[in-house]
Amino acid sequence: MSDESTAKNVDPRYKRVAIIGLGLIGGSLGHAIKRGKLADHIAGYAHSEATRKRAMEIGFVDSVHPTAAEAARDADLVVLCVPVGALGQVAAEIEKSLKPGATVTDVGSVKNAVVRDVGPFIPDGVHFIPGHPIAGTEQSGPDAGFAELFDDRWCILTPIPGADRAAVAKLGAFWEACGSRVDFMEPKHHDLVLAITSHLPHLIAYNIVGTADDMETVTRSEVIKYSAGGFRDFTRLAASDPTMWRDVCLNNKDAILEMLGRFSEDLSALQRSIRWGDGDGLFELFTRTRAIRRSIIDAGQDNPAPNFGRNPTHAEPDKSDQ
């Protein structure tokens, strides 16, 4: 964490906010802004006309526009909520309509590549502050969004050297008003942290679901019927948006390959313990991993109820949980 920090008395509101991309995150952001009365007007853009229409029906934007440039015009805050692979093109499209003094941010799951792709299109006098709210569900599209998505989740901002401190503080206050806790990080460190806490878990989930899907000795129907033995937990992450995750893989290659390498190394050691019947080694691993879940629950980052609270009779709804 760097020395930036959000001041308690900074006004979190922007007069006009543009949300570019109206899916799960863009939609949730619109809802959160409305809930907190954080903007006078929310302008929205989505590539698909159906999505724009649906966003207006749901009402998490006040206007929609057929181009990103029109949505961004005169905005005090522009939030790019499209997949990472589309950010460069969108930045090029809005470059000319950004107003001096405006802040541009994004919600991408990688940050180094965003600095590289978006940075060159930001005019002098416009503040570019990359960001990443660590929140989401496995669902996509404008109907998937909800105001509480960011509550008690962390939002990481990765301001580049020389960033305007007042603009950074205001964006931090804005995310806090959306329900988030805010942290600051170097883009490179962000990409390493997220590679282990988010990218590797998604890849492992996609991989195991793929492996199960390819079995010739166990039918797909058996995999589905008996999935409550553990497999079903992985299918949630493996149902996440394919475009988003393709782009993450292509844009955080080095950190992801590093984490995959470590994971595979550890898996080989585990495989060896099983082959040679090393019960003590297995017991030691299976014991120390228990403590981490306890810490995550204590930190308010997961539901303490068994099975994530899936069983209604045993769920203890916890407002800190999403």
Added chain:
Amino acid sequence: MSDESTAKNVDPRYKRVAIIGLGLIGGSLGHAIKRGKLADHIAGYAHSEATRKRAMEIGFVDSVHPTAAEAARDADLVVLCVPVGALGQVAAEIEKSLKPGATVTDVGSVKNAVVRDVGPFIPDGVHFIPGHPIAGTEQSGPDAGFAELFDDRWCILTPIPGADRAAVAKLGAFWEACGSRVDFMEPKHHDLVLAITSHLPHLIAYNIVGTADDMETVTRSEVIKYSAGGFRDFTRLAASDPTMWRDVCLNNKDAILEMLGRFSEDLSALQRSIRWGDGDGLFELFTRTRAIRRSIIDAGQDNPAPNFGRNPTHAEPDKSDQ
């Protein structure tokens, strides 16, 4: 599925049931039997005196006994609910007190090894019918049990050749009365199916949590804070009972090594796609895995709400879910 099937008009009740092992599964079974009024008396045994005392306080057994042999005496149904590695010893202990015509079953996550370890201790005239309810949570001990654990979950019975059909039908009817759906399988096939649907997922979860715990460039506190990016989903399985999972690994070695081999092969291919920037290959994998979650939800084996229903404002409690 074999040709056995549970008859609709079989009486699911046993006069006296003995539950050997009073943890999550033994406790839940006691609660389910009480809920369904499926026994006149439930006798319980646990190795630890504190557990026996607690089980009586909670009330999911009617009596507790200091030895497994005493608990099993005169029982019409004996259910072994201890870790798989302890089954052989427990079977040896109860051998002499099993009454002719009684049924002995278990709840172990592997079945071939159970037939091997328990089978030799079953006297003539006693029915041994191995079983496995595919249900559980990450919690352990007598306080973790609840009556609804088996509701709408599958219970697999793996009767050995020549098993008494009436005894098998009665045990099937008993599990159905406990809330389960019942299936029949060869022990060897059971072990293969569970290796992919349960054992591999647990091992992968333990492994990734171990990998994250060993990082020197990302702190444990960062892993915990940002775990909502996906990592937290794995920590639930990785918090499961270490003794149980050590025993599963030691007793289903061949099937588990086969699945680990397939998983690693697929992971290497995925790693290669990332290294060479094969966006189309990644997109294809990330798309086809989506369908499986939909099938699991349609089969009533998971909660349709986003994030497993963690968000109370978006949870749609589903009574078929645990």
